[in-house]
Amino acid sequence: MKIFADKLVTHLQRQTHPIYFVAGNEPLLVNESRETLRDMAVSHGFEAAAPFVLDNQADWNAINNACTAMSLFASKNLVELTIPDSGPGAANAKQLVSLVEQLTPDTLLLLTASKLNKQVESSKWYKALTKQGCCISCMTPDSSRLPQFVRQRCHALGLQADAEAVQLLAHWHEGNLLALSQSLQKLLLIYPDKQLTLNRVKESLSRHNHFTVFHWTDAMLAGKSNRALRVLSELKAEGVEPVIMLRTVQKELLLLASLSQQMLTTPVNTLFDQHRIWSSKRPQYQAALTRLSQTHLTKLIQLLAQLERSVKTDYEANHWLAMQHFTLATCVPSALGITPQRQH
Known part of the structure; x- marks a missing residue:
């Protein structure tokens, strides 16, 4: 089972599970979800054991003991496991599946991870967790939500x-x-x-918005020129290095060019699956592929290469003005004198 973080309190009023997997990139939602689950555990008589991290030094003897040991004052334990950004690794994943299969009603398992994507959701350990438990999605709401x-x-x-x-x-x-x-x-x-x-x-209040490069690329993929230019301005004010931004958008353009070519013979949804594109980002890619022809994508890649060379060699040039033009050209095909040649 999978629910969103804002539904957790209501969900717990109806039912509880032996396993909870709190995962996502939003610290506020992760922290609040964990605290809510800890409070629930206490109210059900669980006592917190020492937390563990599933890295290369994970002590599975200690983890298994925590899941089976009884204290003098409590017969039920809350065991918390943290999965690092790199994932649990093959050995820990195997042990995790085994632990889930042997879990008793006297143990409540709470796992935390900062990533929740298609690769995670297709893993054997994730499926084992959610078969018996509940995944709490703590992803940052996008601008529309x-x-x-x-x-x-x-x-x-x-x-x-x-x-x-x-x-x-x-x-x-x-x-x-x-x-x-x-x-x-x-x-x-x-x-x-x-x-x-x-x-x-x-x-x-004063302003507290904090944009990342991915907000910029997402807005460009979706063709939202005003938003993309606003995010670009904020990133400039925050002192983000242009070369980092250009490298990030380069990956997106190369992927779009590849998808555009492969779509001639393969359905787009099949390609999304093959390239492991998150379902939440597919509408953005679809919008870009509908808006941008192969000719336009080629021009953008060439323009990007020129811009990167300028950033690295011409320290007197106004690179941010050039990046504004590049942003607009990505969002609006006519900015380079090219109109869309087809609808996908």
């Missing part, structure tokens, strides 16, 4: 936020949900009547 996320957080705190206040909170805190949580707590203290308007939010 963020306003709804803000509304839910406000509602949970009893804050009444109008539509403009919600939009501004989402805009100012994109990519930084920890700061959003702190800002809502601050607003709760400042305004005892719990009414949030656009002016109140503006007067009380």
